[in-house]
Amino acid sequence: MSTPHFILTIRCQDAVGIVAAVASALAAADAFITESSHYGDEETGLFFMRTVFRPTGAHFQSRDDFLTALAPVRQRFGMDLNLHRRDRRMKVLIAVSKPGHCLNHLLHQWQSGELPIDVVGVLSNHRDHQRLTEWYGIPFHFLPMGADKPEQEAALFAVFEQTGAELLVLARYMQVLSDDLCQKLAGRAINIHHSFLPSFKGAKPYHQAHARGVKVVGATAHYVTKDLDEGPIIEQETERVAHNQSAQTLARIGKDIESVVLTRAVRWHAEHRVMLNGLRTVVFY
Structure with a gap:
């Protein structure tokens, strides 16, 4: 079976360090990022991000595993964060x-x-x-x-x-x-x-x-x-x-x-x- 991919979407107030914090949290969870896009709206002050990644390690495999890994970043920036398996229709x-x-x-x-x-x-x-x-x-x-x-x-x-x-x-x-x-x-x-x-x-x-x-x-x-x-x-x-x-x-x-x-x-x-x-x-x- 192929390794499942996950789609992470984020919406929050824009701030310095969001992209770095998300990338660091995923790297610490042995996630390999395959696609990532983000946008900061200067008019509304909102930040938007969509990132696709796949697990590579033994300790982080499920959706719940990665939600736990991302929890500190989510709390730090007050994110509206969602995580979906890409193969789920x-x-x-x-x-x-x-x-x-x-x-x-x-x-x-x-x-x-x-x-x-x-x-x-x-x-x-x-x-x-x-x-x-x-x-x-x-x-x-x-x-x-x-x-x-x-x-x-x-x-x-x-x-x-x-x-x-x-x-x-x-x-x-x-x-x-x-x-x-x-x-x-x-x-x-x-x-x-x-x-x-x-x-x-x-x-x-x-x-x-x-x-x-x-x-x-x-x-x-x-x-x-x-x-x-x-x-x-x-x-x-x-x-x-x-x-x-x-x-x-x-x-x-x-x-x-x-x-x-x-x-x-x-x-x-x-x-x-x-x-x-x-x-x-x-x-x-």
């Missing part, structure tokens, strides 16, 4: 409505081993993608929208907890989550939408954009907050379009970008590369 629940392009791309990437996640379920307010979901051998949860939205959201959150999900991916889930649910899922829910906002809201945004003669289309993946489509941005992409392309062509290009951008955001979150920095994110590519 994050449990992900996907929510979708009728548009299925993002769901298709996520499931294909998952099945082909390109995404370091375990899809524990797909839930929807429509049955359009039940056959596809079950073809992949994934549980499908049908949660139709009725008169009682709080009841439907309670059922959604119950599925999230019962499946052991660590991340909710809104893969074109065309429902606005309540403030209460957004709070419960803070930092654990990712959404995707076109990048025209705040312009071209509502139905057929690409047709609206075509009517206005836009020169680029794109997509934004972000964490879900109570402020609709305004959460901390994880990833964005754009593509230039021409005057002779139809609204249908713009929509097709936009859907392709949405699928890729959402998958990138899910991958980076699952690899613990994304750290919240107020209304922004730090992403260690």
